[in-house]
Amino acid sequence: MANYADFNLGIYFAGLEGDNPPPYPVTFAGLEAAARERLEHRLFDYVAGGAGDEHTQRGNVSAFERWGIVPRMLSGAAERDLSIELFGHRMPTPLLMSPIGVIGIMTDDEHGDLATAAASASSGVPMVASTLMQDPMEDVAAALGDTPGFFQLYTPNDREVAESFVRRAEAAGFAGIVVTLDTWTLGYRPRDLQHATFPQLRGYCLANYFSDPVFRSRLAVSPEEDPVAATMHWAATFGSPTLTWDDLAWLRGLTDLPLLLKGICHPDDVRRARDGGVDGIYCSNHGGRQAATAPALEMLPGVVDAADGMPVVFDSGPRSGPDIVKALALGATAVGIGRPYGYGAAIGGQAGIEFVLSCLLAEADLTMGLGGYASVADLTRDALVRLG
Ligand SMILES: Cc1cc2nc3c(=O)[nH]c(=O)nc-3n(C[C@H](O)[C@H](O)[C@H](O)COP(=O)(O)O)c2cc1C
Numbered sequence: 001m002a003n004y005a006d007f008n009l010g011i012y013f014a015g016l017e018g019d020n021p022p023p024y025p026v027t028f029a030g031l032e033a034a035a036r037e038r039l040e041h042r043l044f045d046y047v048a049g050g051a052g053d054e055h056t057q058r059g060n061v062s063a064f065e066r067w068g069i070v071p072r073m074l075s076g077a078a079e080r081d082l083s084i085e086l087f088g089h090r091m092p093t094p095l096l097m098s099p100i101g102v103i104g105i106m107t108d109d110e111h112g113d114l115a116t117a118a119a120s121a122s123s124g125v126p127m128v129a130s131t132l133m134q135d136p137m138e139d140v141a142a143a144l145g146d147t148p149g150f151f152q153l154y155t156p157n158d159r160e161v162a163e164s165f166v167r168r169a170e171a172a173g174f175a176g177i178v179v180t181l182d183t184w185t186l187g188y189r190p191r192d193l194q195h196a197t198f199p200q201l202r203g204y205c206l207a208n209y210f211s212d213p214v215f216r217s218r219l220a221v222s223p224e225e226d227p228v229a230a231t232m233h234w235a236a237t238f239g240s241p242t243l244t245w246d247d248l249a250w251l252r253g254l255t256d257l258p259l260l261l262k263g264i265c266h267p268d269d270v271r272r273a274r275d276g277g278v279d280g281i282y283c284s285n286h287g288g289r290q291a292a293t294a295p296a297l298e299m300l301p302g303v304v305d306a307a308d309g310m311p312v313v314f315d316s317g318p319r320s321g322p323d324i325v326k327a328l329a330l331g332a333t334a335v336g337i338g339r340p341y342g343y344g345a346a347i348g349g350q351a352g353i354e355f356v357l358s359c360l361l362a363e364a365d366l367t368m369g370l371g372g373y374a375s376v377a378d379l380t381r382d383a384l385v386r387l388g
């Protein structure tokens with residue numbers, strides 16, 4: 001992947017050589033419009049849409065507009081270091097690619113999980129690989145190169161399947177497990193309801209299940225012989241509605257790898273998670289796709305305070321470099337992005353994802369430079385001012 005520090009200059013100099021615009025849009029709005037052109041319209045709506053009237057996802061984005069980064073002068077930020085430390089790994093950037101359970105079918109070749117893994121390998125931006133993959137997790141892990149990856153677990157209502165997934169993720173070499181708690185049942189998603197469509201119910205992105213020996217042992221006939229029956233078994237066991245804090249000991253006991261809980265936004269839940277021995281919090285409202293009206297960025301400072309030094313990953317709403325810088329200044333250890341890289345995958349596969357990451361990182365780098373912040377550690381709440 002191109003060095004993001006030279007990214008903008010590279011585009012301007014290429015333009016000098018003639019009519020040579022960048023291959024993909026450089027803004028989120030442009031990416032979304034381009035992805036809308038490329039994706040089958042129901043799949044586009046599935047990705048772009050969310051819960052209820054979609055105020056929640058719009059609120060995720062507008063929450064960032066209420067903060068300004070106050071530039072400091074003569075502060076020696078000519079060179080920036082965007083690297084962070086996460087679970088003992090030095091990461092070159094503060095970004096993560098959040099799990100997208102349909103990324104597999106967002107590329108033309110329907111190997112979007114592998115394209116994401118390859119972009120992760122080339123960029124050093126870790127992939128949080130969804131339980132819902134079009135290619136099995138072992139193949140995805142093998143494409144990550146030297147970049148650490150995380151496996152996101154949706155706990156099925158069949159503990160032995162969950163245990164099998166975690167064993168496989170460990171054996172495949174993932175560096176941590178992210179358990180998503182906010183999707184034990186589906187939110188009210190008007191676009192998908194109107195189209196009467198849901199990708200996984202049509203059998204997409206179930207490779208981890210169909211390749212799993214425990215899942216397969218539950219079926220009368222194999223998924224190859226009867227994919228519809230296998231898909232219906234997935235639907236019947238996907239969620240785990242009765243899971244409570246009492247089950248955290250079971251989750252913690254599944255692995256010695258770093259364990260993060262995704263979907264936590266309340267400080268009391270952070271404390272319960274910490275008391276239960278988790279290693280990190282993934283503060284998120286699922287991109288506004290699950291609990292309608294749930295806040296995200298507004299909760300981040302309280303989550304960080306309650307985490308008391310434990311790493312906090314934040315996602316839901318960042319669309320630009322300044323957004324990333326603001327989330328870091330509010331205390332996030334790392335920032336996850338969802339739809340932006342999904343649209344990159346839709347318009348250009350691996351190259352499209354790499355381009356989107358380059359734009360975000362180039363803009364975050366410039367934002368830090370022009371703001372006078374040389375490193376992520378220099379970004380504190382003092383860097384921000386509340387607007388309007
Ligand atoms: C199409 C789509 C599929 C998603 N699938 C998953 C998933 O499989 N597992 C999960 O934990 N989160 C999933 N998410 C939520 C993302 O991980 C992330 O929390 C959210 O997209 C962040 O918001 P953003 O899209 O505004 O960046 C999905 C999001 C989208 C848009």
Ligand SMILES: O=C(O)C(=O)c1ccccc1
Nearest residue numbers: 101132183186200286289
């Ligand atoms: O669409 C999603 O956001 C998601 O995470 C999901 C939830 C259930 C099944 C498949 C994907």
